Structure formats: structure tokens, C-alpha cells
Amino acid sequence: MSSSPPATPASATLRSDDSVAKQLFLGNILEENLFPYPEINARDKEMLGAMTDAIDQFLADKGAELKQYDRDAEQPAEFIQALREMGLFGLIIPEQFGGMELSNGAYARVLGQTSSHDSSVSLTIGAHSSIGMKGLLLFGSDEQKQRYLPKLASGEMIAAFCLTESGAGSDAASIRTKAVRNDDGSWTLSGEKIWITNGGIADFYTVFARTDTPEGKITAFLVEAKWPGVSHGPHEDKMGIRASSTTTVAFADVRVPAENVLGPVGKGFKVAMSILNSGRTGLGGGAVGGMRTLIRLASAQSKERKQFGQPIAEFGLVREKIAQMTVDCFAAESAVWMVAHLIDGGGSDYSVEAAMSKVFASEAVQRASYEALQIAAGNGFMREFPYEQITRDTRILSIFEGTNEILRLYIALSGLKGVGAGLSELKAAVGDIFNEPIKGFGVLGSYTGRRMREATGYGIDRIAHELSPRLRKVAATYEKYTVELSRSSDALLRRYGKKVADMQHAQKRLGDIAIDLFVGLCVLSRADSLLKQAHPAANEAVNIAEVFARQARRRMARNVRGLERNEDEAIEQLAGAVLAHDGYMWDVI
Ligand SMILES: Cc1cc2nc3c(=O)[nH]c(=O)nc-3n(C[C@H](O)[C@H](O)[C@H](O)COP(=O)(O)OP(=O)(O)OC[C@H]3O[C@@H](n4cnc5c(N)ncnc54)[C@H](O)[C@@H]3O)c2cc1C
Structure with a gap:
């Protein structure tokens, strides 16, 4: 059975520049950007075929060496x-500078292929492209691009991204590395x-430093490893992705010429966030590649291993794991390539969708590695088999490029911001109504329409795209819970106002509802397209869409209920007691 290639429609443009994710919080399914599921374009298809074959040829027989690394x-x-x-260092660099100029979708698919063999390989390539030199692509001047991109494309220079410090992890804005402007304009x-990542092998660093200039607090710089004062520490001894170079990088009074400021002075935080937002599909693609390998390994293992006189693949509890890994993989893949499409299609507001796909894909591959190891059981625990390394390697995915906690909060707060803006516009409109009645009534009209829809279900945002009849019921789940998300967000803001910013338990629930909606809609769209194309595995894809929708509905229902009735206060008190006691308070002695 042929596996369907992921979509990478660099040529297709989006029909709406609104954010699909943010619109969900307003009760709208932005179906013009979700349906039909994007198709792979001819150039990407050709390039990907050749690249994935070459990667397989190169890495397939290197299992023992990769293990040794x-x-x-x-x-x-x-x-x-x-x-x-x-x-592999020139994947996303434009052809004019010697790169392959892959779309985001194709790039994510290449990282999926390398990750299906070894995560550290993906890290070396991915940290270079997704974050190390991405800032130069996004914000570099023509002169900077001419100077560095050809060397970065050939790999003569390897890149790294230097943001984190001992006191500044998630709170990246609190960095202490400092850059002071000299009289000659240098820093x-x-x-x-x-x-x-790549700290010990990089020649080119994108560095973020506190500048405290009138223009802003943080500035990004392009720094060469060979400059006086730049050094790095030894490779860290890590739990996973061990072969990937991770080091400290130190700057001791390094002179940086004025022409190596990246982007506007004082706007470095925006540069950093833009790089991270646009790089998340690489991580998602890698997670999908890992899951494909885990599903293949788990299938082979469960058919081969016999207990109680039969292959363990005959047992319901083993089959359940294999099916769930498949649902998770298809869902993650559908979301990751949809996000790549949103970026490739020219969208500018995709950071929330990128965060959603990162959170979902990273947790999906962690669940899959846990379950595949469980199927292999004792063998899975032995280093001779690949499961333990994959489990170690994938653990990082929910930690770096934004922890999943921070990203969940980001998703919820970004959505709530739009809902809040609607509410304050409403307040302003009521005040303005006699001065500017047309403007005022316009706002009121759309707001009351939304409220009525939330209260009565009348005028619910039905997906108008002509879906296969089998998928109508699946669609109804997302239509219903999109309204629930909007209603719950609205209710929360009205009840608590700005205090919502401190209500992390509620934010997590909203974030999770939104993730289920977005990922579920991507699955629905893809299953619908596969069915219409009469893909040989279309029936299974519809099956996945149905299973995902049922599971998502249960999670969403629990989260909606939890916003009203929950044990948050007790949880807060309990955490407070344990923290005050510095640990667990009971024993049986
Ligand atoms: C192997 C590896 C490679 C890395 N590569 C790079 C790289 O190339 N470049 C780079 O700049 N950095 C890199 N990092 C750093 C990485 O991005 C950070 O580890 C990450 O941002 C989290 O920061 P932290 O580890 O300091 O955790 P902290 O920020 O200290 O967080 C600790 C815990 O608290 C939670 N938390 C923090 N703040 C909040 C909040 N407001 N609300 C709720 N929960 C919160 C977090 O989610 C987490 O669970 C790498 C890290 C590792 C381990």
C-alpha cells in the first residue's frame, strides 16, 4: 500500500490571512484555509522522492555506527x-545561494526521514536550518545573505541559535548577555x-543580547565562532539526542561589527520569536518520522513474538496500542503538514497553529515510544533494541523550542486576546453608538449574532465544504465544540476579566480544546481528500477520523466541564502544602 505523500503546496496561496486557530476561539471554522487538504506540488514531489531515497541509502545500513555515536x-x-x-545543510536556503530552497512542508518531510533513522542527525541539520540560520533568511540584509548564505548552504559554516542562559530559559526576555555599542558603531x-545545539561544531551563531537601547531591550547579532573571545564548552552528557552537540557558548568582550546586527536594533526578541515560530514544523516533521519507525517496529515485533501459543499481535491490548499509535501519527502528520501549508501559502499569522502542532506531535511521539517499548517489553528495555534510545531521544521534544506548558498558555492567551478585543470593542461601541452608529451597530451586530449562536446553537458555523457523507458526523463534533470554545472563552473573560491571565488551569483547558479542534479538523480535511481521491487506504483514514473525533469529543467535553466545575483550588492548596513542607508528608511507619 503506498503511503500518501505529505502536502507541500508552495504554489497554493491561502484564501484568508486570518489565523485558523484564533478564529476557533471566536466560534469560526476558517474552512477556506482548511479544505480541501493541501496537495503536494510537482517540484516538492520530485525533490522529496530523490532526497528520501538518498537519506535511506545513506543511513539505513549505519544502525550500528549511529548507536555508537x-x-x-x-x-x-x-x-x-x-x-x-x-x-543537508542547504535544505531551505534559496537556490541562488546554492541551497535547495525546499518549502516548509518538504523540509519537515526530510527531517521526518532523517528522524526515522536517528534523531541526533535531525538535530544537527535541524538546529542549523530551523533556528541557527533562519534569522538570516527572515531578517538578514542582502549584504548579510550574500556574505553568509553560500557557506551555510554548503555546510562550510554550520549554524547555531544562542538564546538560553542559566537564568533565562522559558523567560527568554530576561537574558543577561550584554552588547554595548562602541563609538565606531561596532558592539x-x-x-x-x-x-x-551545534554549539561545539558551529561556525556561525545567531546570538541574542541585552542592548537596552532607546530602540528596545534585546538585539540579535550574527557572530562567527572564529572571532577573538568566542569559545564553547565540552559536549554535554545528555539523556537523549546524545550524539547531537550541545554545549555552552561564551562571549568574552567579543567585537561585533555594526554590519552584523540582525534585524532592527532593539527588536531582537521579535526576531527570536519569529525564528522559533517558523521553525516548529521541522520539529513536528521529525516527530512524525519517529512515529513511522515506531509503528513499523511495533508491528514486526508483535507479529514475531509469540506468547500463550499465538503472536502477541492477536491480543486486544497490543492491537489497541498499535491502532492508537497510528491514529496519533496520522493526526500529528495531518496537523504538521497543514501548518507547513499555512506558512508556504504565504500566511503571516500561523504562530498559534505552529505551537499546536508542536505540542501535539511531541506528545504523540512520546506516547508512541512508550507504547512501542511496552509491546517489546523486556526486549524493549534492552539497549540492544532501538526502543530505549528512541524513548530517550524523543523526551526533549516537549522541552525545547518552547516547553509544552508555555506553548499551551500561549495558545490559550492568544485566542483569549481576540475574544477580549471583541469584548472591549463592544464596550467602546456601546459608548460610541450615538457618535458613530454605523461602526457601533456593525460591532454589536456581529457580537450579538455570536452570542445568540452560542446560546441557542442557531446559526452555528457549519462546515460548508462538501464532505463525504461518512464524515458529516465527525464534522458535527468540531462544529459543536468550536462554539463551546468560543462560549467558554467569552464566559471566562466576562466573569474574571484580566484575572484570566493568572488562571493557568483554565488556560490549559482552553488550550487543549483548541488543539483538539485544530488537529481534528486537519484529520477530517485529509481523510475527506483521501476518500475523494479513492486512495487505497482511504477507508482506514476515515476510520482514524472517526476514532480521533470520538476521543477528542470526550477530552473536549471534560475540559469544557472542567472550566465550570473543577478541583483547581484543592490542587493549588495541596501543591502549596507540599512546597511548604519541602516534600511528601506521609509514611506508613
Ligand atoms: C538538549 C537541549 C538542546 C537545546 N538547544 C537549545 C538551542 O539550540 N538554543 C537555545 O537557545 N536553547 C536551547 N535549549 C534550551 C531550551 O530551549 C530550554 O531548556 C527551554 O526553553 C526551557 O527552559 P529551561 O530548561 O530553563 O526551563 P524553565 O524555563 O526553567 O522551566 C522549568 C519548568 O517550569 C515550567 N514553566 C516555566 N515558566 C512557566 C510559566 N510561566 N508557567 C507555567 N510553567 C512554567 C516549564 O514549562 C518547565 O516545565 C536546549 C535545551 C536542551 C535540553
């Missing part, structure tokens, strides 16, 4: 040289970054 916590220089020769950079 994991033990040694290092990729040898000749291995990195081979990655260069395959062109003096000093400070230390920690846990920098």
Missing part, C-alpha cells in the same frame, strides 16, 4: 562531512549561553 555522545567529523556532501558582546 549515541554512546560516544558525538558525531565524528567524517560523518558531519558526509551530511554536508548530501546537501562589544559579553556573556554565556547554555545548552546550545
Whole structure:
């Protein structure tokens, strides 16, 4: 059975520039951007076919070596040289600078292929492209691009992204690395970054430093590793992705020429966030590649292993795991490539969708690695088998490029911001109504329409796209809960106002409802397209859409209920007591 290629429609443009995710909080399904599911374009299809074959040929018989790199916590220089020769450092760099100019979708698919063999390989390539030199692509001047991109495309220069410090992790705006402007316009950079991927092998760093200029607090700089004062520490001894280089990077009064400021002075925080937002599909693609491998391994293992006189694949509890891994993988893949499409299609407001796909895909691959190891059981626990390494390697995915906690809060707060803006517009409109009646009534009209819809279900935002009849019921779940999300967000804001900003338990519930809606709609759209194309595995895809919708409905119902009735206060008190006691308070002695 042929696997359907992921969609990478660089040529297709979006029909609406609104954010699909943010619109969900307003009770709208932005179906013009979700249906039909994006198709792969001809250029990407051709390039991907060749690239994935080349990656398989190169990595398939290197299992033992890759395992050794994991033990040694290092990729040898000749291995990195081979990655260069395959062109893997030039994936997203424009052709005019010697790169392959892959779309976001194709790039994510390539990282999926490398991750299906080894996560550390994806990290080396991904940290270079997704974050290390992405800022140069997004914000670099023509001169900076001419100077660096050809070397970055060939891998002569490897890139790293230097934001995190010992005192500044999730709170990235609190960095202490400092850059002071000199009289000649150059800057003096000093400070230390920690846990920098590619830190020990990079020649080119995108560095964020506090500048405290009138223009703003943080500025981004392009820094070369060979400059006086730049150094890095030894490779960290990590739990997973051990072969990927992670080090401290220190800057001791490094002189940075004025022409190496990246983007506007003082706007470095925006540069950092834009890089991270646009890089998340790479991570998602890698997670999907890992899941494909886990499903293949788990299938083979469960058919081969016999207990109680039959293959364990015959047992319901083993089959349940294999099916759930498949649902998770299809859902993550559908969301990741939809987000890539939103970016490739020219959308500008995709950061919430990117966060949703990152949270879902990272947790899906962690569940899958847990379950695949459980199917392999004792064998799974042995280092001779690949499961333990995959479990270690995938653990990082919910920690870096924004922890999943921070991203859930970001998703909820971004959605609530739109709802809140509607409410304050309403307040202003009531005040303005006699001065500017047309403007005022317009706002009131759309607001009261939404409220009525929430209260009565009348005028609910039905998906107008002509869906296969089998998928209508699935669609109804998302139509219903989109209204629930909007109603709950509205109710929460009216009841608590600005205090909502401190209500993390409620934000998590809203974030999770929104993730289920977005991922579920991506699954629905893809299943519908596969059915219409008469894909050989279309029936299974519809099956997945039905299973995902039922599971999502139960989760969403619980989260909606939890916004009204919950044990948040007791949980807060309990955490307070344990923290005050510095630990667990009971024993049986
Ligand atoms: C292997 C590896 C590679 C990395 N590569 C890079 C890199 O290339 N470049 C780079 O700049 N950085 C890199 N990092 C750093 C990474 O991005 C950070 O670890 C991450 O941002 C989290 O920061 P932290 O570990 O300091 O956790 P903290 O921010 O201290 O968070 C600790 C815990 O508290 C939670 N938390 C924090 N704030 C809140 C809040 N407001 N509300 C609720 N919960 C909260 C977090 O979710 C987390 O569970 C890497 C890290 C690792 C481990």
C-alpha cells in the first residue's frame, strides 16, 4: 500500500490571512484555509522522492555506527562531512545561494526521514536550518545573505541559535548577555549561553543580547565562532539526542561589527520569536518520522513474538496500542503538514497553529515510544533494541523550542486576546453608538449574532465544504465544540476579566480544546481528500477520523466541564502544602 505523500503546496496561496486557530476561539471554522487538504506540488514531489531515497541509502545500513555515536555522545567529523556532501545543510536556503530552497512542508518531510533513522542527525541539520540560520533568511540584509548564505548552504559554516542562559530559559526576555555599542558603531558582546545545539561544531551563531537601547531591550547579532573571545564548552552528557552537540557558548568582550546586527536594533526578541515560530514544523516533521519507525517496529515485533501459543499481535491490548499509535501519527502528520501549508501559502499569522502542532506531535511521539517499548517489553528495555534510545531521544521534544506548558498558555492567551478585543470593542461601541452608529451597530451586530449562536446553537458555523457523507458526523463534533470554545472563552473573560491571565488551569483547558479542534479538523480535511481521491487506504483514514473525533469529543467535553466545575483550588492548596513542607508528608511507619 503506498503511503500518501505529505502536502507541500508552495504554489497554493491561502484564501484568508486570518489565523485558523484564533478564529476557533471566536466560534469560526476558517474552512477556506482548511479544505480541501493541501496537495503536494510537482517540484516538492520530485525533490522529496530523490532526497528520501538518498537519506535511506545513506543511513539505513549505519544502525550500528549511529548507536555508537549515541554512546560516544558525538558525531565524528567524517560523518558531519558526509551530511554536508548530501546537501543537508542547504535544505531551505534559496537556490541562488546554492541551497535547495525546499518549502516548509518538504523540509519537515526530510527531517521526518532523517528522524526515522536517528534523531541526533535531525538535530544537527535541524538546529542549523530551523533556528541557527533562519534569522538570516527572515531578517538578514542582502549584504548579510550574500556574505553568509553560500557557506551555510554548503555546510562550510554550520549554524547555531544562542538564546538560553542559566537564568533565562522559558523567560527568554530576561537574558543577561550584554552588547554595548562602541563609538565606531561596532558592539562589544559579553556573556554565556547554555545548552546550545551545534554549539561545539558551529561556525556561525545567531546570538541574542541585552542592548537596552532607546530602540528596545534585546538585539540579535550574527557572530562567527572564529572571532577573538568566542569559545564553547565540552559536549554535554545528555539523556537523549546524545550524539547531537550541545554545549555552552561564551562571549568574552567579543567585537561585533555594526554590519552584523540582525534585524532592527532593539527588536531582537521579535526576531527570536519569529525564528522559533517558523521553525516548529521541522520539529513536528521529525516527530512524525519517529512515529513511522515506531509503528513499523511495533508491528514486526508483535507479529514475531509469540506468547500463550499465538503472536502477541492477536491480543486486544497490543492491537489497541498499535491502532492508537497510528491514529496519533496520522493526526500529528495531518496537523504538521497543514501548518507547513499555512506558512508556504504565504500566511503571516500561523504562530498559534505552529505551537499546536508542536505540542501535539511531541506528545504523540512520546506516547508512541512508550507504547512501542511496552509491546517489546523486556526486549524493549534492552539497549540492544532501538526502543530505549528512541524513548530517550524523543523526551526533549516537549522541552525545547518552547516547553509544552508555555506553548499551551500561549495558545490559550492568544485566542483569549481576540475574544477580549471583541469584548472591549463592544464596550467602546456601546459608548460610541450615538457618535458613530454605523461602526457601533456593525460591532454589536456581529457580537450579538455570536452570542445568540452560542446560546441557542442557531446559526452555528457549519462546515460548508462538501464532505463525504461518512464524515458529516465527525464534522458535527468540531462544529459543536468550536462554539463551546468560543462560549467558554467569552464566559471566562466576562466573569474574571484580566484575572484570566493568572488562571493557568483554565488556560490549559482552553488550550487543549483548541488543539483538539485544530488537529481534528486537519484529520477530517485529509481523510475527506483521501476518500475523494479513492486512495487505497482511504477507508482506514476515515476510520482514524472517526476514532480521533470520538476521543477528542470526550477530552473536549471534560475540559469544557472542567472550566465550570473543577478541583483547581484543592490542587493549588495541596501543591502549596507540599512546597511548604519541602516534600511528601506521609509514611506508613
Ligand atoms: C538538549 C537541549 C538542546 C537545546 N538547544 C537549545 C538551542 O539550540 N538554543 C537555545 O537557545 N536553547 C536551547 N535549549 C534550551 C531550551 O530551549 C530550554 O531548556 C527551554 O526553553 C526551557 O527552559 P529551561 O530548561 O530553563 O526551563 P524553565 O524555563 O526553567 O522551566 C522549568 C519548568 O517550569 C515550567 N514553566 C516555566 N515558566 C512557566 C510559566 N510561566 N508557567 C507555567 N510553567 C512554567 C516549564 O514549562 C518547565 O516545565 C536546549 C535545551 C536542551 C535540553
